[in-house]
Amino acid sequence: MWEFLQTYGPRLLDGALVTCAQFILAALVACVAALAAGLGRLSSLWPVRSLSVVYIELFRGTSLLVQLYWIFFVLPLFGISLPKFEAGFLSVGLNVGAYGAEIVRGAIQAVPRGQWEAGYALSMSPAKRMRRIILPQALVLMLPPWGNLMIELLKGTALVALIAVPDLMFVAKQINGATFRSAEAFGAALVIYYLLARVLITPAMRGLERAMARRLGRA
Amino acid sequence: MDLSAYPLELPESDRPMVRFMNVTKSYGSLVVLDSLNLDIQRGEMVSVIGPSGSGKTTVLRMLMTLETINDGVIYVDGKPLTHMVRNGRLVPADEAHLRRMRASIGMCFQHFNLFPHMTALQNCMEGPVQVLGLPKAEARARAEELLAMVGMIDKKDQHPSRLSGGQQQRVAIARALAMRPRIMLFDEVTSALDPEVIGEVTQVIRKLVAEHDLTMLMVTHQMGFARDISDRICFFYKGRIEEQAAPEQFFTNPQRERTQQFLRAVKDAD
Numbered sequence: 001m002w003e004f005l006q007t008y009g010p011r012l013l014d015g016a017l018v019t020c021a022q023f024i025l026a027a028l029v030a031c032v033a034a035l036a037a038g039l040g041r042l043s044s045l046w047p048v049r050s051l052s053v054v055y056i057e058l059f060r061g062t063s064l065l066v067q068l069y070w071i072f073f074v075l076p077l078f079g080i081s082l083p084k085f086e087a088g089f090l091s092v093g094l095n096v097g098a099y100g101a102e103i104v105r106g107a108i109q110a111v112p113r114g115q116w117e118a119g120y121a122l123s124m125s126p127a128k129r130m131r132r133i134i135l136p137q138a139l140v141l142m143l144p145p146w147g148n149l150m151i152e153l154l155k156g157t158a159l160v161a162l163i164a165v166p167d168l169m170f171v172a173k174q175i176n177g178a179t180f181r182s183a184e185a186f187g188a189a190l191v192i193y194y195l196l197a198r199v200l201i202t203p204a205m206r207g208l209e210r211a212m213a214r215r216l217g218r219a
Numbered sequence: 220m221d222l223s224a225y226p227l228e229l230p231e232s233d234r235p236m237v238r239f240m241n242v243t244k245s246y247g248s249l250v251v252l253d254s255l256n257l258d259i260q261r262g263e264m265v266s267v268i269g270p271s272g273s274g275k276t277t278v279l280r281m282l283m284t285l286e287t288i289n290d291g292v293i294y295v296d297g298k299p300l301t302h303m304v305r306n307g308r309l310v311p312a313d314e315a316h317l318r319r320m321r322a323s324i325g326m327c328f329q330h331f332n333l334f335p336h337m338t339a340l341q342n343c344m345e346g347p348v349q350v351l352g353l354p355k356a357e358a359r360a361r362a363e364e365l366l367a368m369v370g371m372i373d374k375k376d377q378h379p380s381r382l383s384g385g386q387q388q389r390v391a392i393a394r395a396l397a398m399r400p401r402i403m404l405f406d407e408v409t410s411a412l413d414p415e416v417i418g419e420v421t422q423v424i425r426k427l428v429a430e431h432d433l434t435m436l437m438v439t440h441q442m443g444f445a446r447d448i449s450d451r452i453c454f455f456y457k458g459r460i461e462e463q464a465a466p467e468q469f470f471t472n473p474q475r476e477r478t479q480q481f482l483r484a485v486k487d488a489d
Contacts, residue, residue, distance in 0.1 A: 032381040082448050110418060112332075113384045114328060114330055114332035115334065117285055117328065117332060118328065118332035118334065119286060120283075120321075120322070120332070121283055121285075121325065121328075121348075122322075122345065122346035122350055122394075122395075122396070122398060123316075123318050123319075123321055123322045123346070123350045124264070124346070124349060125318065126314070128349055128350075132345065132349060133334055137334075137335065137336055140336075180401055215336050216336050216378060216380060
């Protein structure tokens with residue numbers, strides 16, 4: 001085992017770094033997409049609303065792997081070619097963003113109506129009410145389900161190995177193919193994925209939740 | 220609805236602070252307010268009382284434009300609130316007109332509705348800074364002055380979750396006043412409070428009545444308080460003003476059968 005790590009550790013580490021990069025970029029895409037589509041679903045303009053619904057249904061209702069293949073293999077037929085790295089995090093981010101949009105919408109709707117009315121009574125414009133009053137409170141409600149989603153997203157990035165993005169899963173598969181030491185190769189991948197979720201994402205989300213609670217004067 | 224019968228603006232000689240003109244509000248077939256006509260004069264304190272479902276809260280919410288109306292026109296300081304003038308005719312108001320008009324109206328709610336992610340001071344600065352565009356320092360000075368007035372200056376850096384109901388309601392009053400409204404609306408502001416803290420809120424409202432020339436409209440269940448501070452009592456019953464009179468007259472010598480019944484029931488409950 002020790003000798004396996006000595007030999008393949010650096011490559012696994014490189015793969016893990018690519019996974020981290022994919023995760024961070026996909027998370028950014030997911031945040032932006034979720035916020036846009038979540039707000040869009042609540043818009044008073046029907047074209048905006050329909051566009052959001054189409055996005056959410058399309059990306060939530062079909063397989064991530066199929067979406068990944070579409071973006072990487074099919075879009076070039078329509079003249080849109082993306083390098084594999086970009087196609088990877090974009091697919092994963094857009095897929096998770098569709099789930100996130102429903103979290104955003106639910107959280108916004110869960111902010112008590114009285115908060116809207118108080119902002120209204122101060123003559124705030126709809127945009128200001130959303131930005132200054134509703135979103136900060138909705139954010140607090142979003143965080144716990146959002147943490148869940150981020151772990152899903154991390155694991156989802158493993159699929160980008162299938163379009164040859166050299167992430168952790170891709171490296172593990174390569175090592176397995178070269179050595180047939182499946183237990184060590186996939187075992188190492190398993191542990192690293194778990195540690196990334198457990199050591200990075202969970203504490204980060206906890207920290208955010210605590211910071212938010214402090215902002216509400218509850219801590 | 221035909222708006223041509225309504226003036227574009229009330230004449231100088233007949234310009235109450237608020238005028239409801241044939242205002243009707245219904246939800247489907249349920250008529251909440253039936254052709255309401257009501258004037259509130261400058262500096263007047265009017266208390267609205269009545270059984271639940273009588274439409275009294277709706278009156279306040281319509282004036283805050285939180286509710287749309289189905290018929291009639293509401294005027295504030297002679298200008299149409301619910302409508303605006305376009306090409307010499309009244310048309311339903313757009314968002315910008317409503318926002319401009321309601322800047323002169325402040326409202327306090329039964330459940331306070333303070334912003335939980337802001338301190339008491341920030342709650343009172345939010346409107347002046349974000350809506351009126353006041354510089355932060357000026358908004359802060361104004362907020363501190365008002366928080367002192369309602370007796371909450373020592374709690375200015377607390378979040379609402381750390382304040383009692385009475386304290387939250389006093390901050391909410393300061394928040395509304397920070398916008399320098401000319402009309403203040405109080406919607407059952409003591410109904411959600413524990414009995415022992417009601418006094419601290421009514422004290423603040425008494426002070427407002429005594430020291431400011433705000434026009435005020437208050438929905439309340441506290442008959443004694445209404446009697447003490449109001450210039451006029453309006454009794455609502457089934458979407459109509461059943462009776463209105465000066466407090467002494469209203470409480471000692473109610474004319475209408477419904478009013479007498481209501482006052483008896485309130486007395487018995489106490």
